[in-house]
Amino acid sequence: MTLYKLCVFVPATHAEAVKQALFDAGVGRVGDYDHCAFELVGQGQFRPLPGSQPFLGSTGRVERVTEHRIELVCDQRYLGAALRALVAAHPYQEPAVDLWPLLDYRQFL
Template sequence: MYKLVFFVPESHLEPVKQAVFDAGGGRIGNYDRCCWQVLGQGQFRPLAGSQPFLGCTGELEQVAEWRVELVCEDVEVPAMIAALRRAHPYEEPAFDLWRLENL
């Protein structure tokens, strides 16, 4: 299994979660659409050549973003990451993917 953690602005929280769930993420036993989420603040500065969804090139941007965590089976990782990239509004969505031990 893997754990996916991604960051998304509130405007796209539900559509991105839905896309990841539809790709197989968030299943634990006899439950689906399982995740944990918390609101925080992200920051970034778009560099030359970027096409930012928020902010302006060369200027530091701070924005409220949701951190969403969920698990998925190994075989679902490629489809889940592809769905995340398609549904996410950012040119470069920030996410972590961790392999989990099965104890």
């Protein structure tokens, strides 16, 4: 089984909806637990360029917004469905998503 760490930045107003969409897609399972996530609140910034359709802000102006960094573990077999669910639930035109393959720490014990 190949696991990935999925990290997404989402405005506070949509954090719960994005998490739920990911959980429904099979993300956030660790052993005998589900709905596992780490969440951190911070400030994001961006500037919409011409041709963009921003959820927040306006073209050419830097926008700062309270965002949640949400990290979850995802089994590779759920990855496609998870990313489709994330994009459907996320309000931004271009969600910021990080994805890393993980090693199973137990193999080193």
